[in-house]
Amino acid sequence: MSLSFVEELRWRRMLHDSMPGTEEFLASGPQKAYIGFDPTADSLGVGNLVQVMMLVHFQRAGHQPYALVGGATGMVGDPSFKSAERQLLDVDTLTQNLAGQKAQLMKFLDFDGPNGAKIVNNYDWFKEFGFLDFIRDVGKHITVNYMLAKDSVKSRQESGISYTEFSYQLIQGYDFYHLWKEEGIRLQMGGSDQWGNITTGTELIRRMGGGEAFALTTPLIKKADGTKFGKTEGGNVWLDPNRTSPYQFYQFWLNAADEDAGNYIRIFTTKSREEIEALEAEHAQAPNLRIVQKALAADITGRVHSEEELHKALQASQILFGQSTADALKALDARTLLDVFEGVPQMTVSKDALSAGLPILDVACADASLFASRGEAKKLLAAGGVSLNKNKVDGDYTVTLDDVIGGGYLLVQKGKKNYALVVLS
Helix, strand or coil: CCCCHHHHHHHHHCCCCCCCCCCHHHHCCCCCCEECCCCCCCCEEHHHHHHHHHHHHHHHCCCCEEECCCHHHHCCCCCCCCCCCCCCCCCHHHHHHHHHHHHHCCCCCCCCCCCCCCCEHHHHHHCCHHHHHHHHHHHHHHHHHHHHHCHHHCCCCEEEEEEEHHHHHHHHHHHHHHHHHHCCEEEEEEEEHHHHHHHHHHHHHHHHHHHCCCCEEEECCCCCCCCCCCCEECCEEECCCCCCHHHHHHHHHHHHCCHHHHHHHHHCCCCCHHHHHHHHHHHCCHHHHHHHHHHHHHHHHHHHCCHHHHHHHHHHHCCCCCCCHHHHHHHCCCHHHHHHHHCCCCCECCCCHCCCEEEHHHCCCCCCCCCCHHHHHHHHHHHHCCEEEEEEECCCCCEEEHHHHCCEEEEEEEEECCEEEECCC
């Protein structure tokens, strides 16, 4: 017997709270629900994937998912648990951000069939809605006291909140009312920080339309060490390969702590309970092999990017551990090459000098990044302890432009673990 949507969320540790009657409502037959995505960037981040996967599981349970992109709400900015006012975005930036996010959402959801997903933009129903009409027809139904009682507003009362951001919950609440009225949607889902905004919508539906609606939220994802999920030393982890390369994306999941990987593989993949528990049992026998992390990283990188990009990320991941071939190294583009060897010392060699050919000793000792002296380099070259682009070379080798990889680099290796990247100037 297949699990219901709510049961699925429970074992995947994705259920935080729901309004009374939500589970019974969903059990009564195929339903519609939506989640909103604010276009604060031209790409979704891995934090947004929690909500994307909610829609995926909702659709897999036989229901119809709607993704709302906030062309209107993006102009206002959600104050929910933010310590300061957001920067307002101009229309051109919003348009670009909306296009980027829509393209990413379409990779995850099935838009065909009777429960095919839909993407809607709240700008479509707000663009002709005048301010006076809004405060007369909508604003009169929600009291200021009701709005002030929301935790998202309370947390900003000391530092201050503008009327623009204060009105956000009313605007988002009207989204729910509009979709209830026009699309028959009776459930809004989101992160636990959206509970106040969602329940404002259910209250508007009750007061303006005399109808019943429901709310369901996911927990906010936190890492076991207390640091924020979706962040690295380099910043946010994005779904856009121009912001976060497929290699960096793969590495983010591969490097998850064991305590986190068990949560992530439930939340971010569609693997069944049996598959996940089997992986965890195998992982427990040899934690050093990182079996859960590898399965997680492969699954999500393949879906977000492609199987081809996953293959490239896997090849790149093996390079530092001496398991790759020279051909695999040559196949890397400049972006991935620099990602793999981030933090490795860099030396500079003139492209003009290399065009005439340079002895390997001159290249390897362009500066003291890798070898303390030319004497040390000579000894290691004679002993077979030096590689150029993963190929062992001796002291007689001449480096030419034919050796260049990644469009302008050479990789010199001392022993098994010491590298230097030579950059052509």
